[in-house]
Amino acid sequence: MANLVFVFFIVISFVAYFYYKTKDFRSTLPIRKKWYKAKAGLALGIFVIVFGINTCIVYPSLVGFLIAAVFILIGAVKAYSSYKRVRHEGQYVKEEYELNK
Template structure:
């Protein structure tokens, strides 16, 4: 039980750091497609944060309410991470092309 709590806490921290890393990269980018790409990458990290937070809620509070709240976070996290992952794949194709055009 303690191992899972530590594991999910580590995932929460790593996804939170990744979210702020990509948000910072988004604000510093000058090209519009690259900004959208970094925004989508930060969205994937935010979705991973929601998933790991929901799983941790089920581990910390093993009651019906804890499992319900955890399930809601996991479902919304999967939906958000999946939609943002599709955007990352779509816009990733145009990042190199945009960079070459704007040299």
């Protein structure tokens, strides 16, 4: 049952990654483009974290735990740095939109 929950979150985060990556490609304003890229990075970080946790469930051995730890660490670093970028650039998105009407 827990495996299905993690698979659901893996699929949702993967879909969110492609959604924001598509918005990034279609956007013309530079700050909004960076904001969407950061949101895609956040979704990718969450994907890697959840994939690492799911690896612990599927492969409950020492090797599985080591691989999961690497995935969780890399995903946490990516998610944290992208979250900081989302917060920083998010405050300028509305201002940029108002200037470029």
